[in-house]
Amino acid sequence: NTTVIIIGAGAAGIAAASLLAEHGISFVILEAEDRIGGRIFSTYFGESKVDLGAQWSHGEQNNTMYNLIKDLDLVKPSDFKKNLYYSAENFDKSFASDLYWLCKKIFLKEKPVEEMSVGSFIEKRFRERVEEKYGNDEKISKYVNEILITFMHDILVQRGALSWFDVSMLNDYDRLKGQAYLDWKGCGHGIILDVMMKRYPNLSEELPIAENIIFNKQVNKIRWDGPPSVQCTDGSEYFTSHIILTASLGVLKHNYRSLFHPVLPQSKIDAINSLGIASVFKVVLEFSNRWWDPQSFKTAALCWDTADLKLLHDEFPKGRMKNNQSWLENLCEFHALDKNPNMLVAWFTGEFVPDIELLPDSTIIEGIMHVLVKFFGRQYKVTKPVGLLRNNWNSNQHFRGVYSYETVESRKLNESAALILSKPLISRDGNLSLLFAGEATSPTHYATVHGAIESGYQEAQRIIQLSL
């Protein structure tokens, strides 16, 4: 019996716990994994930490998370310069680059008059603008198709979707002012958890949180319309006054029918079903030497020549493929890491990501090597990766995806789907019984760590208000 049960020790759960701890309210955190952080996962690989989950902090002004760290010298602006690389040698680089920036400008500056997916809007508008500017012939139409694929991957990295036809072009996301991308200087994003728990910078000020986390506790039943209680897969049961649930939208989508007793109100089910969450696959590769120029590899985005793409599944037949397409088509960019000089991060986005997660390390390394040689072999002496670090966010039942996004469907609801999701459930005896936090409950900062933290603070605050 504790006052509050928090389900999940990710950013939202730790934020809620830290506020409750500061107000002397008792709580326990039940966490299904054997570590804190959730979709923040910083771990040593080589000389410094790498992030398998959240990597950057976004924006400074009015950023709850940035306010916690701004005086601690933990972050620096990220040099996020994007360079396009081409699979074919005889590519018209300057024309392709002009088309890429035109596409990006349309995405950033133009809006549809009605709800439309990013894919439908960009494909239509980009073709129109290119025709107005350059006319239309075989070469132009080939380049347009190639650049559309490269730009689509940009969108899919940002939104974590499998298809850009799932992502709404109009959205409520609030891009905070200040540096759009801040790097954690080799200490990993996970240090934000230590800051919230007050383990950093002064260990002596640590809040009593770590001792109230129970790991490997997967909750599979939440009773909310009477005395609140939760049941775990190991049969244990916990009774409480309030429950804060922080599980991801992916977990909610998969489990809402069996998790809640009684079932959730229809408005919440509609919000859960209509919002989107899918996955990206991020692999950290270690090399015995740095064979690339770190400046050009800040972000090296890949642009395939149509003819090369057609040959890809014959040239590299290993792994899964559908409709004559290779899973390697989903490999879209590489990043260099400042503090890990011999490492590159490879990003995969698109429909094959769930299948790619099932491939063995050896196939993934061979496939990536094939693409590296194809794109960079003319310029560099590419060597084979000697190690790899990965995380399967999509198939892990405690996450089932990376970050949420608004869909055309979710925007058809009367209210913001995230806002509907965030509303607490009151039991019939008037108790604030079940509260919802987590990135997907933030109407304007979803998909981010700062959004998750804000949501955790907000729900803890509701409980604190009751005791004032």
Ligand SMILES: Cc1cc2nc3c(=O)[nH]c(=O)nc-3n(C[C@H](O)[C@H](O)[C@H](O)COP(=O)(O)OP(=O)(O)OC[C@H]3O[C@@H](n4cnc5c(N)ncnc54)[C@H](O)[C@@H]3O)c2cc1C
């Ligand atoms: C690859 C990747 C890259 C990202 N990049 C960025 C970035 O650069 N910048 C940024 O701001 N954000 C980024 N994000 C998003 C960011 O990580 C998330 O928005 C944020 O961490 C979510 O925190 P949360 O507390 O809402 O959820 P989570 O971190 O998912 O925490 C929920 C916790 O609940 C636990 N749980 C789930 N089900 C149960 C259950 N039944 N019982 C008990 N426990 C359960 C989970 O194990 C988890 O620990 C990225 C995420 C990923 C995966």
